Amino acid sequence: MTILTQLKEQIAAQLPKLDMVIGWERGYDALHATPLFIRAAEDVERLQIGPLAVHNTATYLTGLKNKKVGLVVKGCDSRAVIQLQQEGLINRENVVVFGFPCDGVVDLTKLRREVGDLGRVTEVDASPTELRLNLDGQERNVALADVLADKCTRCRFPNALVHDHFAGTPREAHAVDDDYADVLAFESQPLEARFEHWQQEMSRCIRCYACRNACPMCVCRDHCVAQSRDPHWMTQDDAVREKWLFQVIHAMHLAGRCVECGECQRACPVDIPILALKRKLNKEIKEVFNHDAGVDPNAIPPLLSFQVEEENINERGW
Amino acid sequence: MAEAKFIANDKLTAWLDELSATMRVLAPARQGDAVVFVPYVAGQNVELGQEATAPPKSTVFPASEDLLRYDYRKNPENLGQVDVELFPTITPEPTLVFGSRPCGARGFLIFDRVYDGAKYKDPYYLARREATLFATIACLKAENACFCHSVGSAPGDAAGSDLLLTPMDDGYVVEAVSKKGEALLGSSLFTAGKKKAGQAKKLREQALKDMGEPQDFGPAKDKLLALFDDMGFWEDVSAKCISCGACTYLCPTCYCFNITDENAGLTGRRVRSWDNCMSFQFTLEASGHNPRPTKAHRLKNRVGHKFSYYPALHEGIIACCGCGRCIKSCPVSVDIREIVTKAMAHQPPAVEEAAK
Numbered sequence: 290m291t292i293l294t295q296l297k298e299q300i301a302a303q304l305p306k307l308d309m310v311i312g313w314e315r316g317y318d319a320l321h322a323t324p325l326f327i328r329a330a331e332d333v334e335r336l337q338i339g340p341l342a343v344h345n346t347a348t349y350l351t352g353l354k355n356k357k358v359g360l361v362v363k364g365c366d367s368r369a370v371i372q373l374q375q376e377g378l379i380n381r382e383n384v385v386v387f388g389f390p391c392d393g394v395v396d397l398t399k400l401r402r403e404v405g406d407l408g409r410v411t412e413v414d415a416s417p418t419e420l421r422l423n424l425d426g427q428e429r430n431v432a433l434a435d436v437l438a439d440k441c442t443r444c445r446f447p448n449a450l451v452h453d454h455f456a457g458t459p460r461e462a463h464a465v466d467d468d469y470a471d472v473l474a475f476e477s478q479p480l481e482a483r484f485e486h487w488q489q490e491m492s493r494c495i496r497c498y499a500c501r502n503a504c505p506m507c508v509c510r511d512h513c514v515a516q517s518r519d520p521h522w523m524t525q526d527d528a529v530r531e532k533w534l535f536q537v538i539h540a541m542h543l544a545g546r547c548v549e550c551g552e553c554q555r556a557c558p559v560d561i562p563i564l565a566l567k568r569k570l571n572k573e574i575k576e577v578f579n580h581d582a583g584v585d586p587n588a589i590p591p592l593l594s595f596q597v598e599e600e601n602i603n604e605r606g607w
Numbered sequence: 608m609a610e611a612k613f614i615a616n617d618k619l620t621a622w623l624d625e626l627s628a629t630m631r632v633l634a635p636a637r638q639g640d641a642v643v644f645v646p647y648v649a650g651q652n653v654e655l656g657q658e659a660t661a662p663p664k665s666t667v668f669p670a671s672e673d674l675l676r677y678d679y680r681k682n683p684e685n686l687g688q689v690d691v692e693l694f695p696t697i698t699p700e701p702t703l704v705f706g707s708r709p710c711g712a713r714g715f716l717i718f719d720r721v722y723d724g725a726k727y728k729d730p731y732y733l734a735r736r737e738a739t740l741f742a743t744i745a746c747l748k749a750e751n752a753c754f755c756h757s758v759g760s761a762p763g764d765a766a767g768s769d770l771l772l773t774p775m776d777d778g779y780v781v782e783a784v785s786k787k788g789e790a791l792l793g794s795s796l797f798t799a800g801k802k803k804a805g806q807a808k809k810l811r812e813q814a815l816k817d818m819g820e821p822q823d824f825g826p827a828k829d830k831l832l833a834l835f836d837d838m839g840f841w842e843d844v845s846a847k848c849i850s851c852g853a854c855t856y857l858c859p860t861c862y863c864f865n866i867t868d869e870n871a872g873l874t875g876r877r878v879r880s881w882d883n884c885m886s887f888q889f890t891l892e893a894s895g896h897n898p899r900p901t902k903a904h905r906l907k908n909r910v911g912h913k914f915s916y917y918p919a920l921h922e923g924i925i926a927c928c929g930c931g932r933c934i935k936s937c938p939v940s941v942d943i944r945e946i947v948t949k950a951m952a953h954q955p956p957a958v959e960e961a962a963k
Contacts, residue, residue, distance in 0.1 A: 309846075316942070317752060317935075317942045318751040318752075321935075321940045323939055323941075324847040324939050325847075326847060344939055349849075401640065406657045406750075408657075408658065408750030408751060408752065408753075408935065410751070489639075492638075493638050495670065495853070495857065497852040497853040497883070499849070499938050502850055502938075503938045503939075516886060518867075518891070521867070521869075524869050524878070525671050525869065526671050526869075527669065527671040528671075555938065556849075558660060558661075558853045558857060559638075559639075559661065561639070
């Protein structure tokens with residue numbers, strides 16, 4: 290039995306007890322999956338998983354309080370569930386998690402770099418190692434490894450870390466540790482170059498806040514500092530300063546909470562590589578507090594806790 | 608109208624250099640992994656092969672602009688009295704938007720009916736509109752998210768443009784659409800294009816044929832209105848929406864704005880900025896009441912405005928140019944075509960026997 294068939298059976302069995310189950314289905318073309326809200330038995334058939342099922346289903350959870358929600362999750366999505374649970378932002382009893390082993394998802398930005406404009410893809414066939422595309426009438430084969438999201442190439446948790454039902458056999462992780470080599474490489478540049486990089490990247494931001502709304506941990510929702518009108522923390526200017534300020538606030542609010550699902554960056558319509566900011570803060574959190582977000586439901590995010598003497602901060606022995 | 612001209616591929620940069628010597632030229636350029644309109648400077652890369660990620664909307668309708676600046680002045684004779692001095696800020700710059708697709712230029716025809724209407728004229732909009740020209744490149748291949756032919760346009764639509772360029776193998780056939788466009792055709796870099804104009808027309812017609820049968824969204828006007836109170840329908844179609852504003856900010860026809868006074872001590876600016884009906888603040892009233900409290904209410908507004916309320920006020924014209932950016936740039940692939948089609952096909956639930 291395939292993993293998908295097994296998942297469908299598990300969902301069909303639980304659906305009568307739930308308001309909905311959130312997974313993925315084919316979107317407006319062969320390349321784009323879209324979140325699927327399964328409410329009726331016949332919806333189950335539309336479920337799809339695989340390398341195009343990019344969205345983090347946990348993003349919807351805090352907006353569905355008081356509903357009984359089933360969630361189909363990849364490893365990274367499950368970390369968001371755990372993190373929300375840690376912070377008391379969801380009632381775990383209202384959530385039924387359907388986990389499966391994930392082989393990684395495609396970063397469409399990387400795919401575009403490989404094959405060019407993706408506006409006319411008519412067919413996509415994914416094998417465990419390869420993506421076969423029909424692009425504007427032409428066949429293109431792309432090695433999956435070349436277009437996997439970066440998070441997948443360093444994935445430590447391909448299997449749902451928390452689940453009530455699991456389909457398939459757990460798979461091996463790509464990595465045992467994250468060395469944050471990308472962050473270190475960026476930091477090796479002079480300060481001016483780094484600032485120039487962000488000014489350049491942020492200049493095309495359209496302030497749509499897709500990064501924020503796609504983030505499963507961005508829970509202020511309608512009360513975000515970016516748009517609050519009273520107090521009016523940020524100006525309405527279309528200025529790099531405001532855009533940059535928001536990203537810094539966003540990153541700070543996620544320090545030690547970000548599960549690095551990468552939804553902020555994936556959602557950005559103008560491809561600003563903003564996950565780097567969150568990774569920088571997670572790197573610091575890892576060094577200081579030895580904490581990984583969204584791994585242990587009983588852990589407390591370090592910036593949401595207080596200890597007189599932190600183990601790795603030698604405040605009395607300077 | 609003037610006869611068609613032709614410009615060879617290898618002369619295009621020289622033409623842009625010429626044009627940018629006399630006015631601001633905005634052209635699509637690759638920035639990181641996106642394609643955005645930026646001021647053209649000689650020698651810069653121009654990305655014409657791919658539809659720009661963001662349309663040229665901000666050229667005429669900036670994401671934010673100062674409507675005016677003001678100073679408060681205390682009267683030294685009577686400190687309780689404060690006068691306000693206002694400084695107008697309309698400073699349009701002659702601009703050519705080069706390399707937009709027909710949908711991007713046509714978007715302003717939707718704006719015109721609102722900001723250049725019989726009853727209200729928006730001087731800020733009008734000044735920029737007047738100063739901005741469009742040299743548009745006809746689309747010869749539609750993308751999966753494109754549906755311009757279903758909203759009264761076409762991949763070779765010249766409406767809203769001053770020049771229409773049709774890509775050929777070795778260059779572009781350039782045709783003037785307006786008097787202002789004609790004035791841009793004086794360059795010695797052009798050769799006669801009359802002979803190629805027929806072929807260009809055929810290419811544009813073929814591009815339209817390739818898009819297949821258009822959908823008829825006409826009936827949506829009344830159907831959407833009939834569904835206004837059916838929140839079950841709207842909750843269903845908006846379930847996956849994450850309520851960000853990517854669709855509206857990238858939309859060539861979305862024109863809603865917000866006005867904010869940005870004060871700093873005794874001076875300030877009155878800023879007009881893009882508003883976004885996907886956001887909770889869109890209709891948040893000072894009392895705290897919000898008539899559009901959920902994403903379902905807000906998406907209803909977005910779809911309703913484009914396919915029902917606007918057409919009802921403007922001779923059936925749909926406030927959408929079919930560029931598909933709201934679909935292809937949506938983080939969760941919400942498809943407005945699908946929502947409108949569902950609305951048109953929607954049958955109200957049969958009245959239960961018991962309810963009779």
